Amino acid sequence: MTVFSILWQVLQTLICLLAAPLVTGFVRTIKARLVGRQGPSPLQPYRDLIRLLHKDLVLAENASWLFRIAPYVIFGFTWMAAALVPSFTTNLVLIPAADLITLVAFLGVARFMISLAGLDIGTSFGGLGASREMLIASLAEPAMLMSVFTLALLTGTTAPARIIDYVLAGGVGLQVSMGLTLVSLLLVAIAENGRIPIDNPATHLELTMVHEAMVLEYTGRHLALIEAAAMVRLMLYISLISCIFIPWGISQSGKGFEGILIGLVSYGAKVGTLAAFLAVFETVIAKMRVFRYADFLGGALLLSLLATLVLYVSEAV
Amino acid sequence: MTIALQYDTAHLIGAMVLLFGFQLLYQRRIKAVLSTFALQAGALSLAAAWQAYIQNAPHLYVTAAIALVFKAFFVPFALNWLVKRLGIHRSVETALGVGPTMLIGVVLVALSIMLVLPVTQGASALTRENLALAMSVVLLGLLMMITRHNAVTQVVGFMALENGLILAAVGVKGMPLVVEMSVAFSVLVAMILFGIFFFRIRERFDSLELHYLETVRGDRL
Numbered sequence: 007m008t009v010f011s012i013l014w015q016v017l018q019t020l021i022c023l024l025a026a027p028l029v030t031g032f033v034r035t036i037k038a039r040l041v042g043r044q045g046p047s048p049l050q051p052y053r054d055l056i057r058l059l060h061k062d063l064v065l066a067e068n069a070s071w072l073f074r075i076a077p078y079v080i081f082g083f084t085w086m087a088a089a090l091v092p093s094f095t096t097n098l099v100l101i102p103a104a105d106l107i108t109l110v111a112f113l114g115v116a117r118f119m120i121s122l123a124g125l126d127i128g129t130s131f132g133g134l135g136a137s138r139e140m141l142i143a144s145l146a147e148p149a150m151l152m153s154v155f156t157l158a159l160l161t162g163t164t165a166p167a168r169i170i171d172y173v174l175a176g177g178v179g180l181q182v183s184m185g186l187t188l189v190s191l192l193l194v195a196i197a198e199n200g201r202i203p204i205d206n207p208a209t210h211l212e213l214t215m216v217h218e219a220m221v222l223e224y225t226g227r228h229l230a231l232i233e234a235a236a237m238v239r240l241m242l243y244i245s246l247i248s249c250i251f252i253p254w255g256i257s258q259s260g261k262g263f264e265g266i267l268i269g270l271v272s273y274g275a276k277v278g279t280l281a282a283f284l285a286v287f288e289t290v291i292a293k294m295r296v297f298r299y300a301d302f303l304g305g306a307l308l309l310s311l312l313a314t315l316v317l318y319v320s321e322a323v
Numbered sequence: 324m325t326i327a328l329q330y331d332t333a334h335l336i337g338a339m340v341l342l343f344g345f346q347l348l349y350q351r352r353i354k355a356v357l358s359t360f361a362l363q364a365g366a367l368s369l370a371a372a373w374q375a376y377i378q379n380a381p382h383l384y385v386t387a388a389i390a391l392v393f394k395a396f397f398v399p400f401a402l403n404w405l406v407k408r409l410g411i412h413r414s415v416e417t418a419l420g421v422g423p424t425m426l427i428g429v430v431l432v433a434l435s436i437m438l439v440l441p442v443t444q445g446a447s448a449l450t451r452e453n454l455a456l457a458m459s460v461v462l463l464g465l466l467m468m469i470t471r472h473n474a475v476t477q478v479v480g481f482m483a484l485e486n487g488l489i490l491a492a493v494g495v496k497g498m499p500l501v502v503e504m505s506v507a508f509s510v511l512v513a514m515i516l517f518g519i520f521f522f523r524i525r526e527r528f529d530s531l532e533l534h535y536l537e538t539v540r541g542d543r544l
Contacts, residue, residue: 181331182338189342304422305349308429312345315429316338319436319452 135219
């Protein structure tokens, strides 16, 4: 542990918070352009968050303490999880604690809290959103864990930094299992972030909304925290996928400032590319019926199972 | 180029064919099924071309070309035309839900891996895993034929099964071109026969649902 590893950790923690609204805004702008609209500036999410932070809080009469602490817990756990994913360097002070299973658990806590908060007020929309969120979670979490297990079988570890070291050392090569895991994780990421085939982040249409239904009752700084948590979560998944599957450019421990600079630039490029891909994907695909979620996420689970199976083939020969 | 990279690329393309096999089971629209089938045939052609390159066997390029022209373009177009011409209902009717079907698919993949690996112990690594993947594709094709009511999707299942056979054939060294050519052309003939058969079934029963045939056969009264 050095001064630098603390410094980089602080920098990374700040980046994943401060750049997250920009990524969300960037995705929205590209989506707007792709459908021929002018669209808001990519900086709009910052303005929205600032506006929400300045607004007064309105609480429902029957809101319990749970409703009030939920936004802080959700935001805290999501931010903490995001701080654990190495983005531009693996020389971070928290890296020994970073573990993919811990990450899944942190996100699970955040999801649990948001569902409870959705139920707390007792409106029908909150309950509807919470039940759908649980449906998605019950399918997405096993798929995510199965992907993690495949990675662990392949690289011998569940710590992202060690996976990066292993991949960069050429220990994996062009593995089918990695490809299948990537597809599976992409499907999970789309579902977990409430992006289009599963949930539409831009709608308040009662038939389709999931995330929005749970947070309908929130106002002011509570809403700002929940929105920010959603943005950080998108950033987290983008960072996770880019650090495991395209780790090239990331600065490993022992490299100087030059390495950090390369790491930062390549991280920016990776995030930009993945965000653009997400926007294109969301534009070309249609929203799915709720009853088809099981097929979509079941597909993700089966892909990760298949990845494990194929792994045994290549190990046996 | 290193052996490991050759092996991994072959493995990757084989897995791509398998993945499209799963995609065939997942799709619910006949049009989507047909375009997925075209993609699978494209991946198969890529696999054949790659094997031609690493085995240094130019005749496999012919196999790749046949797969690309006939199976990735001609067959899907012809089936699309048939679907339009016959005015078939555009969604896929399944005998079993999509989820359970895909679950059975994964079990079949596990089965073929467990079956192929012990049997082919003497063969080279590339052949063995290629055979395991090819066998899975064949079994998925069979599964598709079993779990779909409509004749068009059953034909797609049959063609996917044949894709698996070709995948197995290109992975084995020294498979003569004549065999592959004859397989490709017999499939083409089968495709034309199926086309005529579709019209006959439709004329008779006003539908391509195959359970109407059961009463004719005497299975059901």
